[in-house]
Amino acid sequence: MGWVEYYIDPENCRAFWEGWVCIVDKQKSEKFQTLVKHSESIIPLLPWPKVMEKEQFLAPDFTSIEIITFASNAVFLGQNLPNYDDIREHEGFKNVYFGNRMPQASKASNVQFASEEQAEVLAEKSMNCYEVQVGCHELLGHGVGRAIFRNEDGTSPKFTDPLTNEEYESCYEEGQTWSTRFGDISSSYEECRADACGLFLQTLQPVYSLFGVADGEVDDLLWVNAMNHLRKGVIGLPLYNPEAKKWGQAHTQGAFVFAMWLYKNQKSKIVDFEIIGEEEDFRIHLDKQLLMAEGRELIKELLIVLQTYKSSGANERGLKFYTEYSEVSDFFLKIRKIAIAQKKPRGYCLKITWYDTPTRASSPFTTLRTSRASSFPTQIGINSTRSYTKRCSASGTSTKHHSKYES
Numbered sequence: 001m002g003w004v005e006y007y008i009d010p011e012n013c014r015a016f017w018e019g020w021v022c023i024v025d026k027q028k029s030e031k032f033q034t035l036v037k038h039s040e041s042i043i044p045l046l047p048w049p050k051v052m053e054k055e056q057f058l059a060p061d062f063t064s065i066e067i068i069t070f071a072s073n074a075v076f077l078g079q080n081l082p083n084y085d086d087i088r089e090h091e092g093f094k095n096v097y098f099g100n101r102m103p104q105a106s107k108a109s110n111v112q113f114a115s116e117e118q119a120e121v122l123a124e125k126s127m128n129c130y131e132v133q134v135g136c137h138e139l140l141g142h143g144v145g146r147a148i149f150r151n152e153d154g155t156s157p158k159f160t161d162p163l164t165n166e167e168y169e170s171c172y173e174e175g176q177t178w179s180t181r182f183g184d185i186s187s188s189y190e191e192c193r194a195d196a197c198g199l200f201l202q203t204l205q206p207v208y209s210l211f212g213v214a215d216g217e218v219d220d221l222l223w224v225n226a227m228n229h230l231r232k233g234v235i236g237l238p239l240y241n242p243e244a245k246k247w248g249q250a251h252t253q254g255a256f257v258f259a260m261w262l263y264k265n266q267k268s269k270i271v272d273f274e275i276i277g278e279e280e281d282f283r284i285h286l287d288k289q290l291l292m293a294e295g296r297e298l299i300k301e302l303l304i305v306l307q308t309y310k311s312s313g314a315n316e317r318g319l320k321f322y323t324e325y326s327e328v329s330d331f332f333l334k335i336r337k338i339a340i341a342q343k344k345p346r347g348y349c350l351k352i353t354w355y356d357t358p359t360r361a362s363s364p365f366t367t368l369r370t371s372r373a374s375s376f377p378t379q380i381g382i383n384s385t386r387s388y389t390k391r392c393s394a395s396g397t398s399t400k401h402h403s404k405y406e407s
């Protein structure tokens with residue numbers, strides 16, 4: 001309980017207040033614990049030089065938990081705590097995956113800005129694929145890499161810029177941290193790095209096999225997670241403010257940077273964006289085979305760039321790079337307009353209602369507005385179901401499913 005994420009404050013200062021109560025799902029947690037157990041052999045597979053990795057990985061706690069109540073601005077799918085890199089590095093950290101936060105398999109007809117075929121695949125596979133991405137993002141994304149400080153003899157360590165091959169000197173000074181050195185891009189940059197880590201690692205056999213993914217399913221796994229990531233950045237363009245030229249959400253900006261990195265550096269046609277008709281709709285085309293071949297290499301290169309600047313504290317290089325890939329061109333401003341015009345009302349996260357009955361059940365209510373309203377009497381313990389049944393019926397909501405919970 002406390003002030004946690006500061007993703008939507010451009011100054012990286014004001015945080016969301018979060019208070020939540022959850023129950024550990026021991027069975028689901030086993031998968032994540034296995035990932036933790038294997039982390040020591042997986043971490044060396046990351047593509048950056050050894051010097052940028054922690055000497056000792058402090059194996060964290062990783063559990064899957066079911067939300068009972070969650071009071072905050074937003075409910076994430078997973079969390080890595082704390083948000084302070086210096087504490088993560090020296091004291092350790094813990095991860096949680098909110099097992100019942102993921103929306104139940106959505107219908108293909110609800111997937112916007114996608115072809116019929118894409119919508120079918122995303123509706124069917126997103127949930128399972130996302131579990132792998134969240135595991136790798138939290139544990140092996142936020143949890144890896146180290147900050148390099150000035151040498152004991154006062155000299156500065158040397159690095160090679162992966163983009164220009166130029167040698168440069170840079171390091172953290174005593175008392176500096178990731179967020180003090182990289183300022184207002186630090187939060188988004190870090191999310192972009194953790195996501196790229198997840199996308200890279202899930203293509204490696206020792207990682208995907210831990211999640212029960214077969215060799216022949218890896219291209220599907222990467223396609224679904226990369227596509228959802230591109231969609232996050234592009235459908236999330238309404239969170240970009242063209243007047244201030246600023247992004248209002250860290251993860252979305254990170255996903256857009258990822259999209260632009262692939263788009264601008266591809267030699268083949270891995271990804272393409274298409275505006276349909278008179279700026280009525282748009283599509284993202286993502287080629288599965290090319291993504292597995294050239295795309296995977298590009299994701300690896302992105303990781304090396306992000307980690308080199310982060311480890312060496314090269315804030316000017318990092319800022320230049322990150323600002324360039326965060327820029328929204330006129331073409332993407334058109335896509336932004338389409339995304340705004342077709343924006344659906346925000347979904348609700350309906351708090352689960354637990355019942356004191358021999359067969360414990362979660363909320364029978366859907367996330368529709370009417371259903372949300374009709375869940376309140378149950379939550380505050382009104383026994384007279386007759387009165388609210390009447391009201392709900394009048395508004396056309398079926399109340400049949402309430403009967404077994406009447407006391």
Ligand SMILES: [Zn+2]
Pocket residue numbers: 080137142191194
């Ligand atoms: Zn994150």
